[in-house]
Structure formats: structure tokens, C-alpha cells
Amino acid sequence: MISMIQASMMALGLLFSPGELGPSERDAELPHQPLSAQEIPATDPSLERKYSDKFEQRVREESAKAGESIDTLYYGMVAVLVGVFGIAVHALIAARRQDQALARLASPQGAK
Amino acid sequence: MARSSTFARVYFPLTLLVGAAGLGLTLCVLYHALIVLDPHMPDGSFAIFAPPETPQANPMKxxxxxxxxxxxxxxxxxxxxxxxxxxxxxxxxxxxxxxxxDALLMAAVEVGAVTCLLTMVTGYIWGDFAWGKGWTWEPRLTSTLILWLSFIALMMIRGAVEDERKKRMFSAVYGLATVPLYPLVSRSIEMFGRMSHPESLESLLRVNEISELSAVAKPALILFFLFFLMVRYWQLRLAGNIRELR
Structure with missing residues (x-):
């Protein structure tokens, strides 16, 4: 059972991502020779820290900018939720009217 | 004068109460999540592990x-x-x-289809930020998609059956046949292994304020969606009653 599910998931995955079946034409033209251990440059810890700090700084700046759009997002979400709730309440009130009409029809006086 | 029905006496105020509570709590959660909580917490406070295929071994922020x-x-x-x-x-x-x-089953299918879609969309948005890839064909995500497709399939197939009794019988059997789907979603990581999706997000959220708000967010949104379940249930029941009268 589990292997059947796994196989169907894989099939679904292959179906929707045909590009991942094999190397594309562009990739086939590129040389696929792995780098030897000597060719891989050694990582410089100070350089890593520098870029990490820069990245952190960039994220904080972006976050500050995003703060304003978060306010807009909040008010937008409030409007959507209240709107959807209003529509549902309206539907519920309409259902109550329908129910009352049905009750009148079902009563002996209504049947007359 | 016709005697007021159970719907008018009990169900209508109860539904409104559930809806108002759900909406109120959801708005409070959103206010805290978006306005009150500080996004600049100490580093590593809310770390989560990066998917195994990414080169960084450290937990990502x-x-x-x-x-x-x-x-x-x-x-x-x-x-x-x-x-x-x-x-x-x-x-x-x-x-x-x-x-x-049958009305309850269909109301659950409709609300389930919406919440499942919302889960996938919010997951996509977060995955795009965290993994650089919104969607991956990994067990948790694929099984969620299968669950959503099962909801949609029932709505579509039901529309194609004309006989009311057959329609109801088919839906009930279909509802039972989809029982293993949710356990498949929740246990997919245990069964097929973890690829990108973490097994549990809560254990990785190490800030008290976030855990506490997450504990309130769950009942708040569940109440809000329960309200829609109740509204749809009564709409479907009334539609059935009207069809029967005809």
C-alpha cells in the first residue's frame, strides 16, 4: 500500500516536472567535470562574516520597509475577514427567512 | 402562526455567537501577529532548520x-x-x-477545500522565502495536494450524478474512502522521510510569545471556519427541504 502511494506520488511529480527527468539541452552543452580538491578555493572566515553581516543589514533594512506594508496588510486582512463574515451573516439571515417560510408552509394553517 | 423551528430558536443565535467569537479572536490574533509582535528578536530566537539540500548547515533565521x-x-x-x-x-x-x-458532509468538504487551499498557498509563500522554492514534490506537500484534489473531485463528481439518493450514497462512501488521506498527510514525513517540510513547526519556534500566540491562533481560526461550516450546513439542509417539497 505504502509503496503504491509512494510510486503514485513519484509519478505525479514526474508528470508535473518533466524538466527534471534528465539534463536539459543547455546543461548537456556545459562541461560536467567536477572540480578537484585543489581547485576549490578555501573559504575565508572573515569574508564569510563580512557577507553574512551585509546580508543581515540588508534584511533589517528590508524589514523596516516591510513594516509599513505590514500595516497595510493588516488593515486589508481585517477588511477581507469582516467582508466575508458579513456575507456569511447575510446568507444565514436569508436561510432563517427560508426556514420560517418552510415552517409556515408545513403548518396546518399554511397548508390551507 | 407557525411554531418557530429549532433553527430559528437555537441554531441561528448559536451560529452568530460562534461567528462573532471566531471573528473577534481572529482579529485579535492578527493584531498581535502583525502589529504588536516585534520582528527584530535576538538572533536565533526563532530558528528553523534549512532543508537538507541547501549548503548551509546552520539553522536559518x-x-x-x-x-x-x-x-x-x-x-x-x-x-x-x-x-x-x-x-x-x-x-x-x-x-x-x-x-x-449528507448536508454536514458536503459543508465539511467545501470548508475543507478552502482551508486546504489556504494551507498550500501560505505554505507556498513561506517556502518561497525560506527554501527559495515555493513548491517541491515532497511527501507532505504532495499528500496535501492529493487531499485537496479529493475534496474538489467529490464536489465535481457529485454535480454529475442526478439522482439525489445515489448522490448522497456516493458521497458517504467517498467520504469513508478518503479516511486514510489525512493520516497520510500527517504521517507522511514518518513514512517517507523528511525532505523540506519540517515535521513540527511548533518545536522549532523557540520564543514564548510566538508559541503562546500560536496556541490562541489555532482555536480562533478553527472557530471562524466552524462558523462557515455551520452556515453552509444550514443552507444545504434548507435546499434539501425545498427540493423535497417540490
């Missing part, structure tokens, strides 16, 4: 993206709840053959 969990988790839980309601309503219909269980 979530920054502002953790806010989406307050919607993603409750939506996933509501989907689980709707899946259970769907199965239970299917069993109860097969036992009693009463139309009310």
Missing part, C-alpha cells in the same frame, strides 16, 4: 516570515478537522440514511 505560521497552522488543523467531520458524516449517513449527515 526566519525574520518576519514567522507571522505566516499563525494562519498556516490553524488552516492545516481545520483541514484535518474537516476531513474527520467528512468521514464521520459519511458513516452516520450510511447508518441512518438521514439527509442531515
Amino acid at each position: 526566519l525574520y518576519d516570515s514567522y507571522r505566516i505560521f499563525f494562519v498556516h497552522l490553524p488552516c492545516a488543523l481545520t483541514t484535518a478537522l474537516m476531513s474527520m467531520v467528512m468521514a464521520a458524516a459519511g458513516v452516520l449517513y450510511l447508518i441512518s440514511r438521514h439527509r442531515r449527515w
